[in-house]
Amino acid sequence: MPLFWRVFLMNAAVLIAATALLLLGPVTVSTPVLLTEAAVLAVGLAVLLVANAALLRFGLAPLSRLARTMATIDLLRPGPRPSAKGHGEIAELVRAFNSMLDRLEAERAASTGRALSAQEAERRRVAQELHDEVGQTLTAVLLELKGVADRAPGPVREELRQVQETTRTGLDEIRRIARRLRPGVLEELGLVSALKALAGEFSGPVLTVRHRLDPKLPSLDREAELVLYRVAQESLTNTVRHARARHADIELRRVATGVLLAVRDDGRGTGGAPEGAGIRGMRERALLIGAALAIGPGPDGGTEVCLTVPVPQGSP
Structure with a gap:
C-alpha cells in the first residue's frame, strides 16, 4: 500500500475511534475541562503522534538509505546496490534508482571503451609517424653528419661529433617515446x-x-x-x-x-x-x-x- 494511504488510514482509524468514544462512550468534555478529560485527550493525542512517527520512521527509512547512497555513489568505484526494501512507491523508487545506475554504468563503459580504443589508435598512429618520419629523418641527418665530419678539419670534426651525439640522443628519445605509445613487444x-x-x-x-x-x-x-x-x-x-x-x-x-x-x-x-x-x-x-x-x-x-x-x- 502506498505511504500516503497508510498514513491517511491510520489517522482516520485513530480519529474514528476517538469520535466513537466521544459519541457512544461515557467520555465527555466539560466546560471547564476536567483533569481526567484532559488526561484522556492527552493520551489520545500522544497515541496519534507516536503512531504517526513510527509509521513515517519505518516507512521512510529506505529513502534515507537511498539518499546516502546517492550522495556517495561513484561510477568509477561500483559498489553494492541499495536493497529494494519497503512498500509501494518507495520500493519502486529504489528499483528505479538501481536500474538508472545499471544504465549509467553500461553507457559509461561503452563510451569509455570507444574513447580508449580511439586513444590507442591515435597512439599507434603517432608512434608510427615518429618512427617512420622523424626517426628516419634523424637517421639521415646522422649519416650526413658522419660524412661531413669525416671530411672536416680537426676542430670542426670534433664539434660535428658532438652534434652527432646530441642527434643520436634525440633519436633514442624519440624511439623510447614511440615504444611507450605503441608497445610493440606486447603484440609480438x-x-x-x-x-x-x-x-x-x-x-x-x-x-x-x-x-x-x-x-x-x-x-x-x-x-x-x-x-x-x-x-x-x-x-x-x-x-x-x-x-x-x-x-x-x-x-x-x-x-x-x-x-x-x-x-x-x-x-x-x-x-x-x-x-x-x-x-x-x-x-x-x-x-x-x-x-x-x-x-x-x-x-x-x-x-x-x-x-x-x-x-x-x-x-x-
Missing part, C-alpha cells in the same frame, strides 16, 4: 616479456624496478593484456614523478579469481592527495574489462596498486 612477445621490458625501461640511477612474473598465466584476450600493461606503465610513471622512491616491484601471478598485477614502491605514498587523471584513467580501463583496481599504502609503506583481472573458470 606477449605480456610477460612486455612487463620485463617496461621494468628495464624505468630502471635507472634513481629508481630500481624489480619484477616477479609468473609465466604460467591463464589465457587473456588482447584487451585485458593491454589494460594490465597500461596500468603497470601508469603506476611506474606515477612512481617516477611523485613517489621519490628508490625501489619498485612489479608482480604478476595467477590467483583464485583470475590474474593479479601488483605494483609497489617504497616512496612517500599518496598522502591523501586527490586522484589525478592518471588514476582515473586506470579505473576506467579496469571497469572496461570488469577488473577490480585497488590503490593504497603498501605493506611496507609507499604505494601499492593492485589490479585483479577475472578469467573464466576452467581457462588454461
Whole structure:
C-alpha cells in the first residue's frame, strides 16, 4: 500500500475511534475541562503522534538509505546496490534508482571503451609517424653528419661529433617515446616479456624496478593484456614523478579469481592527495574489462596498486 494511504488510514482509524468514544462512550468534555478529560485527550493525542512517527520512521527509512547512497555513489568505484526494501512507491523508487545506475554504468563503459580504443589508435598512429618520419629523418641527418665530419678539419670534426651525439640522443628519445605509445613487444612477445621490458625501461640511477612474473598465466584476450600493461606503465610513471622512491616491484601471478598485477614502491605514498587523471584513467580501463583496481599504502609503506583481472573458470 502506498505511504500516503497508510498514513491517511491510520489517522482516520485513530480519529474514528476517538469520535466513537466521544459519541457512544461515557467520555465527555466539560466546560471547564476536567483533569481526567484532559488526561484522556492527552493520551489520545500522544497515541496519534507516536503512531504517526513510527509509521513515517519505518516507512521512510529506505529513502534515507537511498539518499546516502546517492550522495556517495561513484561510477568509477561500483559498489553494492541499495536493497529494494519497503512498500509501494518507495520500493519502486529504489528499483528505479538501481536500474538508472545499471544504465549509467553500461553507457559509461561503452563510451569509455570507444574513447580508449580511439586513444590507442591515435597512439599507434603517432608512434608510427615518429618512427617512420622523424626517426628516419634523424637517421639521415646522422649519416650526413658522419660524412661531413669525416671530411672536416680537426676542430670542426670534433664539434660535428658532438652534434652527432646530441642527434643520436634525440633519436633514442624519440624511439623510447614511440615504444611507450605503441608497445610493440606486447603484440609480438606477449605480456610477460612486455612487463620485463617496461621494468628495464624505468630502471635507472634513481629508481630500481624489480619484477616477479609468473609465466604460467591463464589465457587473456588482447584487451585485458593491454589494460594490465597500461596500468603497470601508469603506476611506474606515477612512481617516477611523485613517489621519490628508490625501489619498485612489479608482480604478476595467477590467483583464485583470475590474474593479479601488483605494483609497489617504497616512496612517500599518496598522502591523501586527490586522484589525478592518471588514476582515473586506470579505473576506467579496469571497469572496461570488469577488473577490480585497488590503490593504497603498501605493506611496507609507499604505494601499492593492485589490479585483479577475472578469467573464466576452467581457462588454461
